[in-house]
Amino acid sequence: MLLDLKAMGRFRYVLYGSNILVGLFLLLPIVFIILLSFGSSPWLAFPPPDWTLRWYEKLFSEPSWFEAIVNSFKIGIAVTIMSVLLGVPASFAVVRGRFPGRDALAALFTTPLIVPLIIIGIGLYGASLRYGLSGTFTAFAFSHLVLALPFSVICTTNALRSFDENIEKAAIVCGATRAQALWRVTLPAIMPGIGAGALFSFLISWDEVVLAIFMSSPSLQTLPVKMWSALRLDLSPVIAAAAALMVALTIVLLLAAAMIQWFRRPPATSADQ
Amino acid sequence: MSEAVQREPEQAHAMLELEGVSRHFGDFVAVAETDLQIAHGEFLTLLGPSGSGKSTTLYMIAGFDSPTSGDIRIDGDSVLGLTPNRRNVGMVFQRYSLFPHMTVRENVGFPLSVRKYPKHDIQDRVNRTLKLVQLEEFAHRRPSELSGGQQQRVALARALSYEPRLLLMDEPLSALDRKLREDLQQEIRSLHDRIDTTIVYVTHDQEEALRLSDRIAVFNHGHIVQIGSGEDLYHRPQDSFVASFIGASTFLVAPVQGLEQDVAVLAVDGVDNGIRVPRPDGVQVKDKVLMMVRPERVRLCPEAPEDGSNAMRAQIREAVFLGDNVTYVVETRGGIEVRVKSVDHIDSSARFREGAECWIAWDINDTHVFRDWDPEDIERQLA
Numbered sequence: 001m002l003l004d005l006k007a008m009g010r011f012r013y014v015l016y017g018s019n020i021l022v023g024l025f026l027l028l029p030i031v032f033i034i035l036l037s038f039g040s041s042p043w044l045a046f047p048p049p050d051w052t053l054r055w056y057e058k059l060f061s062e063p064s065w066f067e068a069i070v071n072s073f074k075i076g077i078a079v080t081i082m083s084v085l086l087g088v089p090a091s092f093a094v095v096r097g098r099f100p101g102r103d104a105l106a107a108l109f110t111t112p113l114i115v116p117l118i119i120i121g122i123g124l125y126g127a128s129l130r131y132g133l134s135g136t137f138t139a140f141a142f143s144h145l146v147l148a149l150p151f152s153v154i155c156t157t158n159a160l161r162s163f164d165e166n167i168e169k170a171a172i173v174c175g176a177t178r179a180q181a182l183w184r185v186t187l188p189a190i191m192p193g194i195g196a197g198a199l200f201s202f203l204i205s206w207d208e209v210v211l212a213i214f215m216s217s218p219s220l221q222t223l224p225v226k227m228w229s230a231l232r233l234d235l236s237p238v239i240a241a242a243a244a245l246m247v248a249l250t251i252v253l254l255l256a257a258a259m260i261q262w263f264r265r266p267p268a269t270s271a272d273q
Numbered sequence: 274m275s276e277a278v279q280r281e282p283e284q285a286h287a288m289l290e291l292e293g294v295s296r297h298f299g300d301f302v303a304v305a306e307t308d309l310q311i312a313h314g315e316f317l318t319l320l321g322p323s324g325s326g327k328s329t330t331l332y333m334i335a336g337f338d339s340p341t342s343g344d345i346r347i348d349g350d351s352v353l354g355l356t357p358n359r360r361n362v363g364m365v366f367q368r369y370s371l372f373p374h375m376t377v378r379e380n381v382g383f384p385l386s387v388r389k390y391p392k393h394d395i396q397d398r399v400n401r402t403l404k405l406v407q408l409e410e411f412a413h414r415r416p417s418e419l420s421g422g423q424q425q426r427v428a429l430a431r432a433l434s435y436e437p438r439l440l441l442m443d444e445p446l447s448a449l450d451r452k453l454r455e456d457l458q459q460e461i462r463s464l465h466d467r468i469d470t471t472i473v474y475v476t477h478d479q480e481e482a483l484r485l486s487d488r489i490a491v492f493n494h495g496h497i498v499q500i501g502s503g504e505d506l507y508h509r510p511q512d513s514f515v516a517s518f519i520g521a522s523t524f525l526v527a528p529v530q531g532l533e534q535d536v537a538v539l540a541v542d543g544v545d546n547g548i549r550v551p552r553p554d555g556v557q558v559k560d561k562v563l564m565m566v567r568p569e570r571v572r573l574c575p576e577a578p579e580d581g582s583n584a585m586r587a588q589i590r591e592a593v594f595l596g597d598n599v600t601y602v603v604e605t606r607g608g609i610e611v612r613v614k615s616v617d618h619i620d621s622s623a624r625f626r627e628g629a630e631c632w633i634a635w636d637i638n639d640t641h642v643f644r645d646w647d648p649e650d651i652e653r654q655l656a
């Protein structure tokens with residue numbers, strides 16, 4: 001092993017220490033928010049004088065908060081579906097296609113990752129005004145799709161690149177049509193990549209706020225937008241509860257993905273002869 | 274040799290027929306116009322170095338590539354208009370090509386399921402085929418839980434489960450280590466004998482070709498340079514490429530110094546009366562020719578032989594004991610390096626030591642002579 005802990009002597013304690021510090025730096029804000037969301041102080045005082053579930057109750061009972069949660073889900077799911085439906089064919093074109101400008105196209109698919117969000121936001125806002133879509137669900141979902149699509153394309157492209165095309169050829173020579181080979185062999189084989197792309201697409205939309213502010217209207221707000229406007233009006237612990245909810249859903253989804261990976265893994269071989 | 278070769282040509286209905294098949298990629302001729310007939314139940318190997326056109330030919334037969342010209346017929350019918358899935362051929366690929374998300378059973382059953390066979394029929398056939406490759410116990414496993422050799426056996430079972438009329442194999446063993454490769458060669462050979470399928474096999478490994486095939490087609494630069502049984506190719510190579518590709522031999526370029534009825538005499542440094550070889554057609558005095566002799570045909574003698582064989586004085590440069598034989602490299606007085614392979618004697622005093630003086634000798638008829646050759650062919654042997 002390149003990095004052998006045992007051979008490092010005392011130095012390894014420095015390594016342990018710095019790792020713990022980095023971990024705390026990343027995790028503590030989240031931990032504080034979650035603690036605050038259960039605290040009884042309406043002023044977000046820390047440490048909380050007492051514990052309560054009041055803010056969660058408010059989050060789910062107050063229509064403006066609950067609608068924001070529902071909107072976030074709806075938009076996230078719409079974005080995920082479109083991102084997969086567009087991302088998978090695009091990945092096939094980028095990996096399998098033979099046409100001039102293919103590499104440029106592949107690079108183009110990743111530009112939303114580089115272009116500043118505010119620029120994309122202004123552009124999309126202008127476009128949605130011009131076509132009369134401003135503040136609609138469609139415009140909202142499409143704006144998030146711009147950000148989600150690169151993740152879908154990147155994940156699917158990677159899976160497809162590592163998939164040996166001979167496997168598909170084998171299916172065809174076995175008697176399958178191209179469509180059957182694609183549907184029964186290639187797509188299932190690259191499903192982990194497609195799934196990862198879908199997961200990222202949802203999560204991107206779920207916690208995106210910059211484009212969401214541009215695309216939202218008083219009647220259509222996602223959870224992050226609602227949190228943003230609530231922050232400006234009054235600093236209520238409901239915001240902490242909403243944040244905790246967002247973190248929780250993200251963790252649950254990532255854990256689910258990890259579990260699926262785990263169960264797809266072959267069990268340790270035991271009965272070898 | 275096997276029956277397939279000895280059958281009368283009229284009697285043997287060609288299973289697979291290539292007529293004037295060629296494949297060009299722009300200016301590059303991957304396969305020049307090629308004719309090939311493969312009989313029912315025959316095991317034919319396409320042998321050649323990489324880029325010689327053997328794989329392109331196989332992919333055209335499978336239908337993944339289309340010939341620039343010519344026709345491919347299976348069972349008498351042209352298949353050029355058929356996509357690979359409708360040609361009813363089986364194929365085993367170079368690298369593992371199993372469907373990773375399916376079990377062994379599902380892999381082997383896949384061709385049957387896309388053909389819409391009834392469920393119980395699929396069961397039966399999968400069981401039978403798995404038994405054929407001795408993988409019944411692994412039916413529930415995923416490909417990733419199998420060794421490389423097992424995976425290729427599953428690939429073989431998958432290609433056989435629907436009893437295709439033709440089985441194509443593209444270097445299926447090249448990813449395996451030597452021992453496993455030999456085991457599987459034996460298994461493929463015995464499988465071929467039992468199920469009587471026609472097999473077209475591609476390899477660059479001459480030993481594998483010799484071990485498996487009824488007939489071998491040797492490819493070089495997009496041409497079939499010779500087609501015949503392993504014995505034909507080894508004992509009667511038609512050109513210097515075949516001579517150099519199969520077996521490790523000694524090559525020598527020398528001018529013709531004299532001609533007799535059936536014999537040409539070559540002028541070679543350090544040999545007073547020249548070397549006597551079978552006279553090639555149309556050769557003239559002073560023409561340069563390429564001479565080849567197989568290492569196991571050369572004898573080492575302490576004294577000059579008296580039987581009219583070719584003989585040269587030499588010194589042993591290297592003697593390597595390889596168990597069943599001793600391989601020598603000797604250098605003649607004229608500075609020519611000759612490889613000699615001789616069966617070892619239990620009495621090791623009969624073995625020649627490095628540095629010892631000796632004579633090398635071989636029969637006139639064990640010498641192969643070529644009037645044309647590609648210098649690359651000789652270099653391959655020296656490398």
